[in-house]
Amino acid sequence: MLSYTSEIIINKPVATCFSTIVNLDSMKHWQDGLISIEHISGTPREIGSIMILNYQFGNRKMKLTESVTHRENNTAIHFNFDTKMMHNVQKNSFEAIDETTTKWTSENEFFPRSFSSRIMLFLIPKAFKKQTQKYLTNFKNYVENGTSIANQK
Template identity: 25%
Template sequence: MADGKIADHEEFDPSSTHPTRPDIPTADGHRMQGSQPRSPTSSTKGRRPTPGKERMMRPIKYTVSLEIALPREKVVQLLADPAHLPKWLRGLVLHEPLSGEHGQLGTKSRVVMQMGQRKIECTETITRREPADLREIPRTSVVHFDREIVGEGMWSAVRDRLTEASPQTTLWESENEYRFSGLLMKLVGLLMPGAFRKQSQQHMQDFKAFAEQGKDVREATD
């Protein structure tokens, strides 16, 4: 330190949190290069998934609602009647109970839907129905009708709430959730997430037209 300088000092790169170490002499006179900062590898633990993969795994959730110009008791009875399903559930091919009574809590049903050129088959389970008796429902109570639907590469839940907006008007709110496990359905969920909301809105509008005006989707010309 006679000249006032520090020998063999470490040089610090301000752009890095790792110092660059100098060459280190060995016993045989050679010089060993100092260790350099290690770059992350594919085996690094705790790394975050890429944005694309993260998005593909995220479930689709949304809520849609509309008002129907009918008393709530009339609306819920129309919704619960299996004989009316083909009149407003567009694309329905088959809806048959596998166990239990149609529309009752715990009932499992086989459902087949026509989607364009494809037929999609799934199993529906009623997970909540309150009240069990849909007659003389108290005005302040909320009617709940929930179900889970499982198909190839897909799981979904629909949670319907029906409240009395006025003595002659019913508010129908439908909370929907979709999760995907198969590659094809993951891609569909990633590329066309709005299609699921659009389909839910279509079914609700079709039911409204049936309930208020007696329209049957099987007779539609569009």
Template identity: 30%
Template sequence: MSKYNKADQKKMKIVKIILGIVVALSIAFFALGIFVRELTYSSEVTINKPLPEVFKIFNNDEKLSEWIPEIKSIKSVVKTEEVKGSTYMITVNNQGNEIVLEEKVLDFVNNERVKLFFNGGGMLKIDDYTFETSSNGNTKLSLITNVKSDNFILGCMLPLVKGKLAEQDQQYLNNFKRFVESSND
């Protein structure tokens, strides 16, 4: 005769199945961090204003919080004459928590390109913005984003939040479009 009755055996089988599922999900979660080291995605918007005006507003730090509302403050740490190499400390409100990001300008070509590196909150992010004049005189603003993590656990989560990150960056570009098109600068 078995040491356990049928009810106990059924409960143990259910526990084993649940543990198996938990182990499988854990392995899958950690495998994400091993196989997916970084994310790349793009966003784009066409703005009904001329490129020089769009570029000027885009690079006005005092207007940044108009289209990225989470920004609480921007402090210049190193400011270079050619802009490239300039560094800033940006304080953002992330769902009620303040996070300080270091921003470094990796490339700056007037009326063509702004490439920024952000480090903070466990994420390393490069935003590469390009500006082009479209055939009808409007401005096409494109963004290619690359995101990595500086720790393994956060890296495991990156593939799970890629859609949210891409959606947020697209929303910022849409906010910028609305702000520029309503602006009289």
């Protein structure tokens, strides 16, 4: 298992940050590699909803099943992400530092489902942390400045 916490300060109100993270249309602007979203069941980004997220990183394609396990408006949203090789529990919390500043904390736990994924977690844990931090930074840039990674491709 791999467990870590990432944080970022965003110079926007907590309501703006939360409404952006639950907005499916905004994902393409800050989630590098995302190519499509398939709604499976439930109301998107509500507890119990399930979606398939399709990513491409270079020649490597990845399909994640996203399940929302907890949601408190403007405070928290938790996800389970599943692939054949990995189960990821992600707990996102949003704290208003003041009226115009938010702290986003993302707690991640990765549980390998195979020997090869166990080896990968052991050998390259920094790659997982780096990817999370990249998404947090992309999100911050999108929320604060409207900077979209979709426009950079």
